[in-house]
Amino acid sequence: MSLNKNIWEVAEAYVAGSLSQQEITELNGRLASAEFANEFNEAVDLVRSVAGNGKQKRFRAMLRDIHQKQTAGKVIKKGLNIVLPAHFWRTAAVAASVAILTSTITIWSLKPSINKSESQYNNISREVKDIKKVQAQQQATQNQLIQKVNKNLPTPPPSDVKYTGTGFALTNDGYFVTAYHVIADGDSVYIQSQDGEYFKAFLVNFNAEADVAILKVEKKNFHFGKGDVPYVFTGSKATLGAQIYTLGYPKDEMVYSEGYVSAKNGYQGDEQQYTLSLPAGHGQSGSPVIDGKGNLLGLLTAVGRQNEANTYAVSSKALLELLHTIPHANSLRLPKTNRLGHMSRESQIEKMQPYTFSVKVYKK
């Protein structure tokens, strides 16, 4: 290619970065002429703009196409005139999760050392995969119906969320806690805040034996809520019969449940745990356990298999022990004052909301 040939050819090669060293030297020589430089710059600008415009148009077209395919689940079945509600898939997922809870409970092996896997002990993270299986079946049936009407209808691709659990804030600036088994198997972890925003988090430290993990939101200057975390971490054990409650995300919205401490130790006498009489389901692993005075007693880890009323919680003592193994533990600004103590339960829950959130774990 000779530079004398065509200014457009040179401009295109320049934009594509495919000029040889020799050509660049030659070009630089010619750019000394102001007239040529002006012409060349205009040509380069135009090539960039036309190519950029084209690329963006293709991107927009692709977006429209993706949108159409991903929202195809809401399509109307012509013959019967039934509109599938927008929340159909979510409802199906929740229904399926209930079905899984009541029927096929899978046992996760977590602590082989004490044979929990063989026993009546179930971690309560929600495994989205199972739900999705049921969802996929329903979707398949649905699609068959729809395809009778419209053969070209694409199916929305499944989300790649693998597990969901619940987390709660340790400090207002981004440290939080969840059950270790929720995140153990994933590639990346996000939390979803009250207004739906996702924040990526990284693992700070964990204790697999106790089933506790401490994570931190990646984003700088992140805050869960407006002030300090409203509850305090008590290292001492709660008394038998103490009234407790929890907030968690067994589905896409926050769920409140209450109960009492039914034994001071946990599964098979585990001293790091409590046994609670509290209804809990998949997705609630990692939920905070709080007494009526706003003390944080621990976090949910598992439910008993035969007796669903038994729920196990890791005590906050185990959590604090893990916390102190973090190198910069002293610089963590842990909440010092309990701001829930004198509030009604409703106000406590409202106050808690920004500090309790859904944890979503992704795995490819």
Added chain:
Amino acid sequence: MHSPLNSEQQLLAALAAGQRGATEQLYQQHYHVINGWLIKNGGSSVDAADLFQEAMVVLFGKAQDKDFRLTCSIGTYLFAISKHLWYKKLQRSHREPVYLPDNAGDEDEGGIAYDDDINVHEEREAHYEQLDAALDQVGEPCRSLLKAYYHHDKSMQDIAADFGYTNPDNAKTQKYKCLARLRKLFYTMQAK
């Protein structure tokens, strides 16, 4: 968990290249958030689709720069841009004075950065609009030829066949002539 696999930077690079998989993933992960938010704030699902796609185009534009690094997660960015675009749209329609609620964007890192990104985006859109107008006036076969090459990403080989040139080199020469005509039109329009 120990090594985050879904690196957001990789996702951005794939998005910048216009890869469908990455774009679908972002759509899947974030569209419903904006849709939910907008419906709570008086918009419709149709508005949400427009808004989200516009925010994706803003991100796509930003990601074209290889040195571009997000200071927040992609989700946060898309959400903040969507909010800003929406409030801007409301302000322009003069319905009523609208104030950004304190959670629009992030107080700490400033809504200003998002506004800058949106301004750059709008300038570029205006620029592309002028370019399209010039392209419409450039006359045939130039209009179709340039569109086939730049908008539809067709190869010179295919274009030569479609437009009846004996070989790709002839089509190329014609393309350069067309670019020269487009330049004249475009810069005359800009000078006005």
